Amino acid sequence: MSDAHQAPHYIVVGHGDAAREIAIVSRSASTSDHRPALVWLGGYRSDMTGTKAVELDRFAEQEQLACIRFDYSGHGVSKGDFKKGTISRWLEESLAVINDKTPESVILIGSSMGGWIALRLIEELRKLQDGPKVAGLVLIAPAPDFTAELIEPNLTEAEKVSLIENGYFEEPSEYSPEPNIFTRDLMTDGRNNLVLKGVIDTGxxxxxLQGMRDEDVPYQHALRLMEHLPADDVVLSLIRDGDHRLSRPQDIERMLAAVKSLVA
Structure with missing residues (x-):
């Protein structure tokens, strides 16, 4: 039965001081028809108990599909210091989770920052001799290169000073009473993981799926991503009244319809 509070199991990623325990909740396919496993890649400061992740798991149960959810280090019930988080670190954890579950093929569903992770995952999975095939991508309000493209150009002088003097800056969060924290390491590492620098061939x-009232990731960012995907079969759905979260019932329906079309 689908449950946001299924007990997770943990894997250790990294070594020594960099080791952290990553929480995974997964379900196996109910049939052996070799359909892709669904892999949820959450956004910055989100976790695997969010509405979209839980609804994806419910859909997987209904369709008898394998589904993998997990929390990045410093998120949800995974261990680790959030302030040490970087795209490279969370990418390493995503790879480790997929390798732990060893699916034949996957559909990656990435929300916000998870869309960036998904695009980088494809690059890294291609380097593996026996890695799973990526059968499709569903990107929800994708935020590739958000550190360099959306944050750094808009830093205030006070935020720049805080990055230099404190190694991070804070800003109020619309979704949590706790402020968002962006570190200097996250910004620096983001530049080493840029994907909007040439043709992206996902294969x-x-x-x-992109809301046109998204105040965190403007819909023009999704249009720019489209320009970097000239070789792929890409469908862009612009949702006129959609915000960044895209968690309303009608938004969930769109997400699941997109996943179902890729499974089919």
């Missing part, structure tokens, strides 16, 4: 169908 699979891509479905992008």
């Amino acid at each position: 699979c169908p891509v479905h992008i």
Whole structure:
């Protein structure tokens, strides 16, 4: 039965001082028809008990599909210091989770920052001799390169000073009483993981869902991503009254319809 509070199991990623325990909740496919496993890649400061992740798991149960959810280090019930988080670190954890579950093929569903992680995952999975095939991508309000493209150009002088003097800056969060924290390491590492720098060849169908009232990731960012995907079969759905979260019932329906079309 689908449950946001299923007991997770943990794997250790990294060594020594960099070791952290990553929480995974997964379900196996109910049939052996070799359909892709669904892999949820959450956004910055989100976790695997969010509405979209839980609804994806419910859909997987209904369709008898394998589904993998997990929390990045410093998120949800995973261990680790959030302030040490970087794209490279969370990418390493995403790879480790997929390698732990060893699916034959996957559909990556990435929300916000998870869309960036998904695009980088494809690059890294291609380097593996026996890694799973990526059968499709569903990107929800994708935020590739958000540190360099959306944050750094808009830093205030006070935020720049805080990055230099404290190694991080804070800003109020619309979704939590706790402020968002952005570190100097996150910004520096982000530049080493940029994907909007040339042609992105995913080798699979891509479905992008983007709200036009998204104040965190403007819909123009999704249009720019489209320009970097000239070789792929890409569907972009612009949702006129959609915000960044895209968690309303009608938004969930769109997400699941996109996933179902890729499974089929």
